[in-house]
Amino acid sequence: MADNNTVARPYAQALFELANEAGELAAWSKSLETASQLLADGRVVDYLGNPVFNDKQRLEFLTGLFAKAGARMLAGKNRQGANFLRLLLEYGRVSVFPEIAVHFETLKAKVENTVDVTVTSACEISKKHKDAISKALRKRLGRDVRLETKIDKNLIGGAVIRAGDVVIDGSLRTRLEGLSNALIK
Numbered sequence: 001m002a003d004n005n006t007v008a009r010p011y012a013q014a015l016f017e018l019a020n021e022a023g024e025l026a027a028w029s030k031s032l033e034t035a036s037q038l039l040a041d042g043r044v045v046d047y048l049g050n051p052v053f054n055d056k057q058r059l060e061f062l063t064g065l066f067a068k069a070g071a072r073m074l075a076g077k078n079r080q081g082a083n084f085l086r087l088l089l090e091y092g093r094v095s096v097f098p099e100i101a102v103h104f105e106t107l108k109a110k111v112e113n114t115v116d117v118t119v120t121s122a123c124e125i126s127k128k129h130k131d132a133i134s135k136a137l138r139k140r141l142g143r144d145v146r147l148e149t150k151i152d153k154n155l156i157g158g159a160v161i162r163a164g165d166v167v168i169d170g171s172l173r174t175r176l177e178g179l180s181n182a183l184i185k
Contacts, residue, residue: 005103008096011088012103018080024073025108031073031081035066036101045095055089062094114144120152121159122172137163 019028038044044065048058062085063076074081088094109115117137119125125133134145141163152160157172 004096004099007093008099009103011084011093011096012100012107015084015100016104016107019104020111022080025111028073029105029108031066031071031075032097032101032104034069034071035074036098038065038069038071039094039097048089048094055086058089058094059085062089112144114146115141115163116146116148117161117163118148118150119159119161120150120155122153122155122157123151125149125159133161137161141166 015028015032016025019025048061053061059082060076063074063082066081067075072078074085076082085094088097105116115137117134119130119133130147130149134147137145137147145163155171155173156176158170158175160171160174161168
């Protein structure tokens, strides 16, 4: 059986093309993020798997849920959103919704020439350092950078930068592990 990413990719591509053509990338992105968070839990997917419901009832449940959560592109009044949900229900693909959202964001980032960057450090990073990291990554990657920071006390010092497939590990923990390995040999 194919993994969720393989299954999700064509759905994300089709939805992306529809959204891009309509000039609604931001609205779809927000709706997919909201819906993805609701479906990532698993309880909603399990509930939808109950055999007492037919696809029409499942669709009504999802569009109502998404409407309450603010995912307006999937809230039932949008024909494309309702058709997309109907398609996912028909082929039993609702469970891959979080992966569809991730692939959609990747496609959106390519078109917008942006990259999401996560900087994980042992302590809080100052605004000055965030700006310097953003500027250096913008220059190195040739794309606009959306920077997010996280704190991981286990790093001891330094930072780990993740930008798409690029990982720059400048953490003290990794350096100490490398030194330890060198001493053991």
